[in-house]
Amino acid sequence: MNNKYYPNLASPITINGVTFKNRIFGAPMSNPELDPDCHMRKEDMAFHENRAQGGLASVAIGLGIVDAVGRTHTKEVTLYDVMSLPSLKEMAKAMHRHNCNAVMELAHGGKYANARSHDGSSGQCAIGPNDEINPDGLTVRSMTEEDIYRVADCFASAAKLVKEAGFDMVLIHGGHGWLLGQFMSPSMNKRTDRWGGSLENRMRFPLLVIEKIREAVGCRFPIEYRMSGAEFTPGGYTVEEGIEMAKVLDGKVDIIHVSAGVHEDPEVFVITHPSMFIEHGCNVFLAAEVKKHVKTPVATLGGLNDPDMMEEIIASGKADIIEIARQSICDPYFPEKAFSGKKDDITRCCRCFTCFYNYLTNRTYSCAFNPVVGNELENKFGFPATSPKKVVVVGGGPGGMEAAITAAKRGHSVTLYEKNSRLGGQLLSEEHIPFKADMFQFVKVLERRLHKAGVTVKLNTELTAEQAAELGADVIMTAVGAKPIVPPIPGIDNHKVVTLEALHQTPPGIGQKVVILGGGLVGSECAIYLDGLGKEVTIVEMKDDWAADSYFMHKNAMKVYMKDSTIKIQVNTTAKAITEEGLLCTAPEGEVLFEADTILLAAGMKADRKTAESFYNAAPRVFEIGDCIRAGRVVDAVSNGYYRAIDI
Secondary structure, three states, rough: OOOOOOOOOOEEEEEEEEOOOOOOEEEEOOOOOOOOOOOOOOOOHHHHHHHHHOOOOOEEEEEOOOOOOOOOOOOEEEEEOOOHHHHHHHHHHHHHHHOOEEEEEEEOHHHHHOOOOOOOOOOEEEEEEOOOEOOOEEEEEEOOOOHHHHHHHHHHHHHHHHOOOOOOOEEEEEOOOHHHHHHHHOOOOOOOOOOOOHHHHOHHHHHHHHHHHHHHHHHOEEEEEEEEOOOOOOOOHHHHHHHHHHHHHOOOOOOOEOOHHHHHHHHHHHOOOOOOOOOOOOHHHHHHHHHHOOOOOOOOOOOOOOOOHHHHHOOOOOEEEEOHHHHHHHHOOHHHHHHHOOHHHOOOOOOOOHHHHHHOOOOOOOOOOOOOOOOHHOOOOOOOOOOOOOOEEOOHHHHHHHHHHHHHHOEEEEEEEOOOOOOOHHHHHHOOOHHHHHHHHHHHHHHHHHHHHOOOEEOOOOOOOHHHHHHOOOOEEEEEOOEOOOOOOOOOEEEEEEEOOHHOOOOOOOOEEEEEOOOOHHHHHHHHHHHHHHEEEEEEOOOOOOOOOOOOHHHHHHHHHHOOOOEEEEEOEEEEEOOOOEEEEOOEEEEEEEEEEEEEEEOEEEEEEHHHOOOOOOOOOOEEEEHHHHOOHHHHHHHHHHHHHOOO
């Protein structure tokens, strides 16, 4: 295949007799929910099939657990249960419909197993390299020689089951601190027998597993091995030892998949799963170093979302394969768009952790920018039938734009009115913030989709309910958003007080000493941005915690950044007055004055109900969208806009 846009990225690669149609593989993602027997449901299959349909060369199902003792939570595919076979066969067939290879990850939680799925009453305890107590306070038993060979046989049996199901490759999880990674790690493996100590001994168990799997699946079936190129933890191995490990694997597996870190270390979590505060491709250097020393094809990953960057990685020889996970959630059709010359229509993952949060708490797939994620089965056969109508959308934020695009795609005549000179709503505040570049890029993508869908856009037009009624629309969709909460404190109209609009320019209209009034997610992110510009920043928050409204993974990423910053955080502190000197507050220690050149108002938003309600009788049907219902996140606005448009 000679693709004129991305000739290297689009080129096929043959791995042990199996041809992959391009170099973009779907990294393993596990299922947030399964049926009561831990078999895949139709909903799970639809999610993964949608990724396959988008052009990925392969899709890996994550966390296929090979042994009951190795389960880390209750929703992992049980590869030790032969009754998993029917759903796995159906999954493989679904991927093959789109010329996409099916891959299953084989995993065992080791010392982290049972912590989230068992209370210990069964008499079983987690097993690992050593006798210890794991971070969840549960007993871990050191694996005996018998245990080691039994678990290796479990990996082999699971691989044989996966092959029988029609999958094209298995991926052994030996990274991120899972069982095989625990044996590989000098900080986690304290054994003094032949399974611990030297690098040769620490690699003995992974090699045994590979040997057993090869015996089970035969010589003409690809095996991919995922390892951490470096652990980035105290006492963990560095890239130099990671290279030596890869050299041991060289020739014994068919792909060396180089990831990073240890999953259970909160500070390293944001390297394993890069946050928006880390550069894209942060872990590529690990694969590039490994590739210099092995002949086996090398796969890389690390917050990659740009086809140009991916092309350069392959073209320059840093890696042979690109693996993506979150980007394939955000835009499953990413590869097809790239190879078709439509990269401007790619929705780029902004690494906000919406997907992780919903996976762990709501047990569903979700994405801030993609309203179909988690509902692929319902959306599989397109939009429901409708008769064309005249639709007016009031408000050009992300929710209003998504509603207009979706309504136009369904055949309606749509006009969008925006009172400002630009579309984007609150996302305009992200334009000049480096770590929010992908989020602002979403605004530009939606703008292009509006044009392509044939939506008429009228800027600088603040449409009133009376004017809207005169348009004779069948449907009005109000997406008028929310307004900043302005605390009723003396001096709030002082010239030092600015809103988020001060960030709409570069450099921002902000002085050197900045006090941020409001320590929620928005205020905390503003603090990180301004700290990066060299400002002296203090966050003042009346609650007992900062960023209480953030996803816990994202908050962890902010903590990691702030650890090396000069940002000061003052909680349990209430603003009393604004003076020429700064912000006067009541704090636990008494009255405190925080000197400031600028006071940035980030006290939250409230729904603009008055404006929204004024449109109630302006058309036969009036729908409300996003923040005008209640102030929320981008994911709420976009999803709300999409499904309200389907309701027409």
